[in-house]
Amino acid sequence: MRKRLSVLILSAATLAACSESNLPTEGSQQAAPSGRALLAELTCKADVAARRISCTPAAPSLARGSAADLIIGGQNTYTTLASTNVVTTGTTSLTGDVTVLNLTGQPWATANGTTPNANGVRVFFHTLPSNGVTVANADGTGTFTASNQPYFQYSGADLGADGILASGELSSSKNWQFNLNGATTFTFQVYVTTQLPDEGGVLLWTPSAVAQAGATENINAIWGASASDIWISGIAGPNVLQHWNGSSWTSYAGAESADMAALWGSGSSDVYAVGSTKTQRWNGTSWSDVTTSASGALLAIWGSSAADVYACGKTGTLVHSSGGAFTDVASNPLGTEDCAAIWGSSSSDVYIGETNVYHWNGTSWSTVSAGITGVRAIWGTSSSDVWIGGTNGNVVHWNGTSWSAPITVGNTDVGGIWGTSTSDVYLVNRAGSIWHYNGSTWVRYRNPADLVVIPSEVEDSALVVIPSEVEDSALVVIPSEVEGSALGSNGDRLRAHAALQPALSALHP
Numbered sequence: 001m002r003k004r005l006s007v008l009i010l011s012a013a014t015l016a017a018c019s020e021s022n023l024p025t026e027g028s029q030q031a032a033p034s035g036r037a038l039l040a041e042l043t044c045k046a047d048v049a050a051r052r053i054s055c056t057p058a059a060p061s062l063a064r065g066s067a068a069d070l071i072i073g074g075q076n077t078y079t080t081l082a083s084t085n086v087v088t089t090g091t092t093s094l095t096g097d098v099t100v101l102n103l104t105g106q107p108w109a110t111a112n113g114t115t116p117n118a119n120g121v122r123v124f125f126h127t128l129p130s131n132g133v134t135v136a137n138a139d140g141t142g143t144f145t146a147s148n149q150p151y152f153q154y155s156g157a158d159l160g161a162d163g164i165l166a167s168g169e170l171s172s173s174k175n176w177q178f179n180l181n182g183a184t185t186f187t188f189q190v191y192v193t194t195q196l197p198d199e200g201g202v203l204l205w206t207p208s209a210v211a212q213a214g215a216t217e218n219i220n221a222i223w224g225a226s227a228s229d230i231w232i233s234g235i236a237g238p239n240v241l242q243h244w245n246g247s248s249w250t251s252y253a254g255a256e257s258a259d260m261a262a263l264w265g266s267g268s269s270d271v272y273a274v275g276s277t278k279t280q281r282w283n284g285t286s287w288s289d290v291t292t293s294a295s296g297a298l299l300a301i302w303g304s305s306a307a308d309v310y311a312c313g314k315t316g317t318l319v320h321s322s323g324g325a326f327t328d329v330a331s332n333p334l335g336t337e338d339c340a341a342i343w344g345s346s347s348s349d350v351y352i353g354e355t356n357v358y359h360w361n362g363t364s365w366s367t368v369s370a371g372i373t374g375v376r377a378i379w380g381t382s383s384s385d386v387w388i389g390g391t392n393g394n395v396v397h398w399n400g401t402s403w404s405a406p407i408t409v410g411n412t413d414v415g416g417i418w419g420t421s422t423s424d425v426y427l428v429n430r431a432g433s434i435w436h437y438n439g440s441t442w443v444r445y446r447n448p449a450d451l452v453v454i455p456s457e458v459e460d461s462a463l464v465v466i467p468s469e470v471e472d473s474a475l476v477v478i479p480s481e482v483e484g485s486a487l488g489s490n491g492d493r494l495r496a497h498a499a500l501q502p503a504l505s506a507l508h509p
């Protein structure tokens with residue numbers, strides 16, 4: 001299934017909607033330049049007398065579940081092309097200054113967030129102007145969806161000193177010139193294409209309105225079984241536990257008297273919440289207390305299955321459940337050290353830590369020389385792909401053989417790490433920043449709180465993030481019903497990728 005993103009071009013004058021949609025046929029999708037994502041498709045109409053160029057999404061929104069191409073977003077979702085100073089010379093020429101605005105969470109014209117792609121952002125003519133009109137000053141022609149398509153290129157200084165169009169950044173304008181050849185109106189279709197660090201990943205983050213837990217919204221943890229079954233936990237109160245069912249949040253006060261610091265489940269009807277004074281379990285219907293020997297506040301929980309669950313926390317607390325009560329781990333290596341994170345790839349490959357990192361190999365615990373202290377988050381995809389994040393943005397990675405030298409991802413404490421694969425990893429920190437690892441480099445996603453424009457009519461923006469200044473993970477990604485976002489839980493992001501990747505492979509055969 002292809003996925004095309006639609007947007008709108010605003011003219012300086014009034015908007016004139018084009019009712020015609022002109023989707024290319026399946027067979028017309030040909031190679032776009034390698035490593036470039038198609039971000040927008042626009043149908044444009046120029047009215048010479050009115051000195052107006054206006055564009056609308058080229059394709060109408062389709063009902064979800066439609067067998068046809070999935071069109072996501074709406075006006076101004078991923079980009080805005082704006083034209084000003086539209087000038088006509090009789091029926092000889094029409095010119096206008098056009099800018100490109102990046103409304104996505106990712107930087108454009110770069111594969112790694114720092115190195116600019118020389119091709120910048122290209123706006124190419126999928127359908128040439130009608131009525132004999134020609135593009136007079138294209139920057140070049142190329143094969144995008146067909147051969148010999150003229151394009152305007154925004155690159156280098158057009159994108160600022162860095163040659164990259166950052167999230168939220170407006171390009172400088174380029175003067176587009178059309179030879180009218182006597183025409184008084186004409187239409188055309190353009191696409192916006194550029195390189196993204198994570199073409200298969202989240203394009204847009206928008207806040208998700210959870211219930212307020214207090215004067216400030218403290219979200220400590222997130223875990224989900226699916227896109228329509230996600231839990232978050234926070235501070236003590238009537239909203240300490242909240243559930244997303246795919247369309248709305250519901251608060252549960254099952255552990256109202258306690259802050260809940262961490263969540264983990266083996267399935268939708270087996271979810272644990274642990275915190276300052278309580279351990280609770282969701283059985284699919286209600287939350288109830290679970291017996292535990294934990295002497296200190298719990299900060300982290302993880303299990304390899306419903307019958308193998310670890311929780312750890314303050315002053316050396318480490319407990320285990322085989323499906324019932326939590327009891328002390330006899331071989332607890334923590335001493336009196338706090339434990340802020342747990343993750344494992346199996347029952348015989350478990351990491352815990354805070355001051356130090358310890359590893360359980362199924363038989364015994366050992367101290368890990370990972371080169372990091374102040375551990376805040378541990379996550380991986382396998383026994384040979386493990387990330388540990390700590391204070392001050394320090395991050396180390398285990399490749400199965402050795403630990404990498406610490407790198408800095410952001411400059412503040414890591415809050416949480418989660419991903420779907422070795423090349424799709426998200427990190428959030430206590431400043432609310434979101435970072436993404438694409439298999440080779442970490443790139444910061446724009447902080448959603450910084451987004452100036454979040455279209456309200458976005459159809460499936462899904463969403464996402466609750467930056468938290470509190471402990472633990474802070475990433476909340478609520479996938480929309482269809483595709484597009486992420487997640488904090490298992491599987492959902494994979495669905496998002498399944499929807500996106502074929503679209504990209506169609507462009508990058």
Ligand SMILES: [Ca+2]
Nearest residue numbers: 159160164166
């Ligand atoms: Ca820039």
